[in-house]
Amino acid sequence: MSAHSFDKLNLETSSSSALLHAFEPTISQIVAPDSIHTTQARSHLDTLTKPLGSLGHLEDIATQLVAIRSGDVDTPLRKAVYVFAADHGITAEGVSAYPAEVTRQMVLNFLAGGAAINVLARLHHARMTIVDVGVAGDVTGLDNLLGRKVRLGSRNMLNEAAMSWEELMQAISTGIALAEQAASDGLNVVAPGEMGIGNTTAASALTAAITGYPIEQVTGHGTGLSEQAYEHKIQVLRRVLEKHLPLTNSHLRNMGGLEIAAMTGFILGAAAHRIAIVADGFISTAAAVIATSIAPATRHYLFSGHQSEEPGHRILLAHIGLRPILQLHMRLGEGTGAVLAMPILESAMHLYREMATFQSAGVSEAAP
Amino acid sequence: MSAHSFDKLNLETSSSSALLHAFEPTISQIVAPDSIHTTQARSHLDTLTKPLGSLGHLEDIATQLVAIRSGDVDTPLRKAVYVFAADHGITAEGVSAYPAEVTRQMVLNFLAGGAAINVLARLHHARMTIVDVGVAGDVTGLDNLLGRKVRLGSRNMLNEAAMSWEELMQAISTGIALAEQAASDGLNVVAPGEMGIGNTTAASALTAAITGYPIEQVTGHGTGLSEQAYEHKIQVLRRVLEKHLPLTNSHLRNMGGLEIAAMTGFILGAAAHRIAIVADGFISTAAAVIATSIAPATRHYLFSGHQSEEPGHRILLAHIGLRPILQLHMRLGEGTGAVLAMPILESAMHLYREMATFQSAGVSEAAP
Numbered sequence A, B: 001m002s003a004h005s006f007d008k009l010n011l012e013t014s015s016s017s018a019l020l021h022a023f024e025p026t027i028s029q030i031v032a033p034d035s036i037h038t039t040q041a042r043s044h045l046d047t048l049t050k051p052l053g054s055l056g057h058l059e060d061i062a063t064q065l066v067a068i069r070s071g072d073v074d075t076p077l078r079k080a081v082y083v084f085a086a087d088h089g090i091t092a093e094g095v096s097a098y099p100a101e102v103t104r105q106m107v108l109n110f111l112a113g114g115a116a117i118n119v120l121a122r123l124h125h126a127r128m129t130i131v132d133v134g135v136a137g138d139v140t141g142l143d144n145l146l147g148r149k150v151r152l153g154s155r156n157m158l159n160e161a162a163m164s165w166e167e168l169m170q171a172i173s174t175g176i177a178l179a180e181q182a183a184s185d186g187l188n189v190v191a192p193g194e195m196g197i198g199n200t201t202a203a204s205a206l207t208a209a210i211t212g213y214p215i216e217q218v219t220g221h222g223t224g225l226s227e228q229a230y231e232h233k234i235q236v237l238r239r240v241l242e243k244h245l246p247l248t249n250s251h252l253r254n255m256g257g258l259e260i261a262a263m264t265g266f267i268l269g270a271a272a273h274r275i276a277i278v279a280d281g282f283i284s285t286a287a288a289v290i291a292t293s294i295a296p297a298t299r300h301y302l303f304s305g306h307q308s309e310e311p312g313h314r315i316l317l318a319h320i321g322l323r324p325i326l327q328l329h330m331r332l333g334e335g336t337g338a339v340l341a342m343p344i345l346e347s348a349m350h351l352y353r354e355m356a357t358f359q360s361a362g363v364s365e366a367a368p
Helices: A002-008 A013-029 A035-045 A057-068 A089-093 A101-112 A116-123 A165-184 A199-211 A227-244 A251-255 A258-272 A282-294 A296-301 A311-320 A336-354 B002-008 B013-029 B035-045 B057-068 B089-093 B101-112 B116-123 B165-184 B199-211 B227-244 B251-255 B258-272 B282-294 B296-301 B311-320 B336-354
Strands: A079-086 A126-134 A145-147 A189-195 A276-279 A302-306 A324-326 B079-086 B126-134 B145-147 B189-195 B276-279 B302-306 B324-326
Touching (some): A035 A336, A057 A276, A057 A336, A079 A258, A101 A126, A116 A126, A165 A251, A165 A258, A258 A282, A258 A296, A282 A302, A282 A311, A336 B116, B013 B165, B013 B258, B035 B057, B079 B101, B079 B116, B079 B258, B079 B336, B126 B165, B126 B258, B165 B189, B165 B251, B199 B227, B199 B251, B282 B302
Parallel strands (some): A079 A126, A126 A145, B276 B302
């Protein structure tokens, strides 16, 4: 099973063995929930005082959550968002509307509580953790920042692989370890979020490589590129893919980012611990798709919080068969779309647990 | 202005005068928010630490809320849902999957706290009020039920107008009075919800009359009709429209329901008191469209909580130019889709108020 999984990462045989050895305990723990819970959840929903199926997607969400939780509907949802921050060497090519130092500045903004994700996490009671996995600047000694820096930003993937094997493994391990800690802390719904100027470029490269779609269709305007800058981004991506696509080793290593690798590990770790995972936008869904290619059963633990405006996101969601909960034309990242969807998950669980049945409420059912 | 507005109700001249006299104080209070607040809100959003426009619809929601509240961003949202319950004489024609007594049974379920709307109102901290405006059964003496019964259900609109002029006026007045009380209580976001077996038939008739769409396109399967029962519903609606469409008096009186009339008054009253209104599904949006035809500025106070599965709902939303916040394939009513959207409204307001600016956080802006 694991050998099969790692084939999907397209790893070189030698390094593949090292990865296999390192992550086998996590990967082997990722199994689909027992289908009996799905069946029982559907039956229960049909007894509640509402027309059959009238709660729409909320019924699907409740069913999936009940299955993930092995039928436990009493433990409250304990929510968290993890923001993985890293820089990208490819920003040297001028692919982003914002200067690279914004990654570090936004980390400081997260720590001060002023970013969008801070506001949403406070409002919706999600614990927020900020992780430096590769910010290209000094952020040591800051309170409440988890220092897990692998490197001062990924390498410029136009010239070389974005990460060495060791860097890739370290980033994935970091994510897995954080998921294990989340499980120990009793968290049961997590959102992997990110901050990294340049990371839509990495996500577009990965999406083109994974899905086979042409680069124009998986590339958007990021945080707000002009038409001219967008054309330049496409040209850079074309050269990136020319360089790396023919290689048979890891796309994630060659064209990913340190935060994408960490999120991949985090998602694998969460699935291994039966934690529901709410993917955010384009970047975090790219990590979810890679995690699912490594361990296909990861898919059962995944929700899509929202449909972002990045065109590649829609393609990734279709590739993995995920239906976004919200469509609010957001394109911010940080985990914002995922945390915004958490009240919907919570609503689905509460409806499942608290609604009266036709029998208990003495309500007549529909004519047969 | 008021004479013009009442023309839109297509009232007979004599009764129009009585209505005009009764509701003029409310209608004359409904004015568009000052556009300065809209302009200022847009400017403020562009200073926040996020790519321009990256919060998507949340920015539109925040802007509209700030304008409704005349720039007040500090007063917390105080949320409420009002469930208007009434029966429909047209159910005698067999247009619903559920027997008519379910309206009364569901009122008891609301009072016991077991319906979907109870669960969502509890979870999202919306005050819930249940109002009998026309349940065809005895619900007197029940705690926490507002007894405002106009009639034991509307009349069968296949044979006569669904309401007399007096009944219509009483139902509208009831809604206005409740909105006035809501304003006195300090509520600033309200959802008009409903319960009434047969009310998708009334809403379809109103939608066909208002928008001119053919009956097949504005009629759905309600709470779960078979194909055969659906065909029958279409036939009944065809006869209803043949009878009432040529008349120049009120569509709401002829083909509405007591709860739809009460919701129309409630929406007018809320707009008059500058309360944000979150419409729910097909039925409550029909009331919103009628309220807007009476007082066009009502539109500025309206949000659409969700896109329901009833095909007429999409047509009404397009008619009035409302974009639904959620698309979760729900078709339950009761105000459920509106209350489910309230955390999104709340998120938009909190982001607006609490996010740091580029300047305050020392974050670099995008290259020009």
